[in-house]
Amino acid sequence: MIPLSLLGVGETASVGDVVGDVDLVHRLREMGLYNGARVKMIRPGSPCIIGLDGHRLGFRGDDLARVLVHVAAHAIAV
Amino acid sequence: MVSYPTPPSGPTMAIASDNQTWTIALIGNPNTGKSTLFGALSGSRQRVGNYPGVTVEKKLGEVVHDGRRWVLVDLPGTYSLAARSLDEMVAVDVLLGRRSDVQTPDVVVCVVAASNLARNLYLLSQVLELGRPVVVALSMGDLAEADGLTIDAARLSRQLGVPVVPIQAQRGEGLEALKQAVEEAGSKPAPTVASPFPAPFREEVDRLSATLASAPPRYLIERLLLDSGSEVKAQIAPGESDRAQLQQQVDDARVRLAEAGCRVPGVETTARYAWIARATEGVVEHPEHAVSRSADRLDAILTHKVWGSLILAAVLLLTFSAVFAWAQYPMDWIDAGFAAVSSFLEESMPDGPIRSLLVKGVVGGIGAVVIFLPQIFILFFILTALEECGYLSRAAYLMDKIMVRVGLSGKSFIPLLSSFACAIPGIMATRVIENRRDRLTTILIAPLMSCSARLPVYTLMIAAFIPARSYLGGLIQLQGLTMFAMYMVGVVVAAAVALILKRTLLRSATPVFLMEMPAYQWPSPRVILHRMLERGWDFLQNAGTIIFAVSIVMWGALYYPRISPEELKPLLVEKARIEAELDDANAANDAPRAESLTAALDGIGHRMDGEQERRSFLGRAGKVIEPVVRPLGWDWRIGSAVLASFPAREVVVATMGVIFDVGEDVDEGEGAQRLTGALQAATWPDTGKPLFNVPVALSVMVFFALCAQCVSTLAVIGRETQSWVWPTLSFTYMTVLAYIGAFLVYQLGMLFV
The missing domain is CATH 1.10.287 (Helix Hairpins)
Structure with a gap:
């Protein structure tokens, strides 16, 4: 698993662990960053914009919450 | 009729609904078109208020279906019913029938965005556990259609165990089917849904x-x-x-x-x-090849580091020029309307305290409030349009990079932006900020944004004392630059205050930024107009009642105690002499002489008013505080004008008009010019030097840029924070800063004069 911030523009991955502050992690999960959710990097950086199942989130976690993602071997830029 | 077994105890139990009136609760994620659906179902039959005891907005609408009256309750948009915030707790309490002011809902309509099913169904899965009959309104946004998404609603309904009705609220499609489904669901007991938990x-x-x-x-x-x-x-x-x-x-x-x-x-x-x-x-x-790429193309430009920032700067610039330029005409009409009412009252009533109370206290007080309505309407029209089309979230995203430097997140940007029109809606807009400390920081700095009430003060001082010079071949106007500088004073000080607060009193880590970037879409005119009227009404209620009450108190402080005729004798003798000469001149048909005598007579009248002001409670208070304001370069007249503007900054212009003996209609063209002249001519009685110079004018402006002279703002801070500590703190710190700022500007400025 790699940190979400390492994804380049247009790259997709699936959400794995989300680590950090318990309440914040819960909120991120509720907002759609659940295990296995497909995430696409739309604008990298801090904050970044990610695409998730038909919607987009502006997100900057800093040290409070870190999203780790699985990059499947066959994943291609969509 | 289903009657859900209400909890056997609990402080706020609901009364079971009667057979005629059903209560229908509307819930859903933000940006699902829930407001549009609410508007489409209830039309103009809407009421907006607050849930008692909390500052959560309560929206009620009415629907008549098959001769049955339904009360529609629009709950705040939320991603989860986790009961962490007040908004969420109110939603849970309403859905469970635990609030005494809303009946237990007979049916819950859960609005689910088709383009984004999984996250929307998260909320539904919580709603299903509440044990009420549920209908899913599957909102088919433009985006879902453009993406070529197809959803098997019948299968979804089977798998969820509740009815699913596809709707297109903006075009009014599916509304009848939705009402029908609600009717059926409400006539049956709630379905039992298996718990998703292990x-x-x-x-x-x-x-x-x-x-x-x-x-x-x-x-x-x-x-x-x-x-x-x-x-x-x-x-x-x-x-x-x-x-x-x-x-x-x-x-x-x-x-x-x-x-x-x-x-x-x-x-x-x-x-x-x-x-x-x-x-x-x-x-x-999902289609093999997604069709819609327009959102990607828009985001590629609008959230771009360079292009996006430039566009944001242009949007903000246009918004502010629109607010000031377009509002000018309606503001002039309102002003003229109130002036007409005033002069009608003055002509039709005998002179005395009652006429004065009506003209200066009541009409003047209401006028001072209503005059700002056009700016508020225009600002909210633009802000709501930007929000509805999805742009405001992108602006917050872009601003996050700047906001983190003062320890806040991009979410604080929208409330601060609104505060440039008026801090009241700005402070109310801080509700979207989850962390209490970040929300408080934003609330405390919001009143430092130069609101529209500062504008009359800036305009007056700049017109009177800042020379109309231009540089770079007319590209930069000194007067315009001064105005811009006043706005920047507020912004820079706000940034510094936020930094300090986040390191001391409200210490907390820089908040995480997490915000949905909703799909771009054409805004619904109905929603924009409703929001605009709502905000205007909010403003009238919040600001109106307080400004009105304090205007009357201030009128009393300026009107009483009356001076006895003996004390006015020299002026009265003078007046009688001029009146006699005027009669002579009129008799001799000497028009030019009559005209100059009439002007002299007006001057006497203004001097008598001025004498009265000086002896009034407020004038005496001004004398008392003179030693305090002297280091700012002010005399007692400026001091008491500032004191009088404690309820609302804009009052200061009218009060200066009265104190500097020009009469009160100073907002009108000629009056304003006369006030400018009177201010330029005012001198210190002991030395005869001009009272105002550039440093004094700047000191007055900086004071108003930073002070908390607005009772309504303080009241709203108190209401939103449920405490008197924060308004007290706001007032204290802003007044201290305003004093220090004015002191520095005056003392430094005098070195160059």
């Missing part, structure tokens, strides 16, 4: 439930176990010892759950998303 969790809920004498609804017990900062505990266990005991039980249960592999709160999202995966199996069909 067995160990269900057992802990059962165990906890058995020990609670008050037998709260099952959903609340789940929340008790899941949420750390839950609002539920205080409701279930009112006593201090009960609460400690309950906490112990909850802690024990959590330890057991962790051992069983169901760690809270993670178990909730895992369980619900697993349920969602089952419920949506085979329901959604």
Whole structure:
């Protein structure tokens, strides 16, 4: 698993662990960053914009919450 | 008629609905078109207020279907019913029928965005556990259609176990089918839905439930176990010892759950998303090649570091010029209207306290409030349009990079932007900020944004004392530059204050930025107009009542005590002499002489008014504070004008008009010029030097840029924070800063004069 911030523009991955502050992690999960959710990097950086199942989130976690993602071997830029 | 068994105890139990009136609750994620659906269903039959005791907005609408009256309750948009914030707790309480002011809903309509099914169904899975009949309104946004998404609504309905009705609220499609489904769902008992939670969790809920004498609804017990900062505990266990005991039980249960592999709160999202995966199996069909790429193209420009920032700067510039330029005409009309009412009252009533109270206190007070309505309408028209089309979230995204430097997130940007029109709606808009400390910081700095009420002060001082020079071949105007500088003073000081607050009193880490970037879409005119009227009404209620009351008090302080005729004798003798000469001149048909005498007579009248002001309570107070304001370069007249503007900054222009003997209609063209002249001509009585020079004018402007002279803002801060500590702090720190700022500007400025 790699940190979400390492994804380049247009790259997709699936959400794995989300680590950090318990309440914040819960909120991120509720907002759609659940295990296995497909995430696409739309604008990298801090904050970044990610695409998730038909919607987009502006997100900057800093040290409070870190999203780790699985990059499947066959994943291609969509 | 279904009558859900209300909890046997609880402080706020609802009355069961009667047969004629149903209560329908509307809930959904933000940006799902819920407001559009609410508007389409209830039309103009809407009421907006607050839930008593909390500052959560309560929106009620009315629908008549098949001769039955339905009360529609629009709950705040939320991603989850986790009962962490007041908004969420109110939503849970309304849905469970635990509020005395809303009847237990007969049907809950859950608005679910088709383009984004999984996350929207998360909220539905919580709603289903509340045990009410539920209908899903599947909102087919433009985006879902453009993407070529197909959804098998019948299959979804089967798998969810509740009716699913596809709607297109903006075009009014599917509304009849939705009403029909609501009618049917409400006539049947609520479906029983299996809990999505694993067995160990269900057992802990059962165990906890058995020990609670008050037998709260099952959903609340789940929340008790899941949420750390839950609002539920205080409701279930009112006593201090009960609460400690309950906490112990909850802690024990959590330890057991962790051992069983169901760690809270993670178990909730895992369980619900697993349920969602089952419920949506085979329901959604994505096209082979996604059709819509326009959103990508827009975002590529609008959120670009360079282009996006330039566009944002242009949008802000246009917004502000529109607010000031377009509002000018309606503001002039309102002004003229109130002036006409005033002069009608002055002509038709005898001189005396009652006429003065009506003209200066009542009409003047209401006028001072209503005059700002056009600016508020225009600003909210533009802000709502930008929000509805999805742009404002992108602006917040771009601003996040700047906001983190002062310890805030991009979410604080929108409230601060609104505060340039008026801090009141700005402070109310801070509700979207989750963290209490970040929200308080934003509330405390919002009044430093130069609101429209500062504008009259800036305009007057700049016109009178800043020379109309231009540089770079007319590209930069000194007067315009001064105005811009005043706006920047507020912004820079706000940034500094935020930095200090976040390191001391409200110490906390820089908040995480997490904000949905909704799909771009054409804004719905109905929603924009409604929001605009709502905000205007809010402003009138909040600001209006207070400004009105204080205007009357200030009128009294300026009107009383009356001077006796003996004290006015020299002026009265003079007046009688001029009147006699005027009669002579009129008799001799000497028009030019009559005209100059009439002007002299007006001058005497103004001097008499001025004498009265000086002797009034307010004038005396001004004399008392003169030593305090002297280091700012002010005399007692400026001092008392500033004192009088404590309820509202804009009052200062009218008060200066009275004190500097020009008469009060100084907002009108000629009057304003006369006030400018009077200010330029005013001198210190002891030395005869001009009272105002550039440093004094700047000191007055800087004082108004930074001071908290607005009772309505302070009242709203008190209401939103549910405490008098924060308004007191706001007032104190802003007044101290304003004094220091004015002092520095004057003292430094005098070095160059």
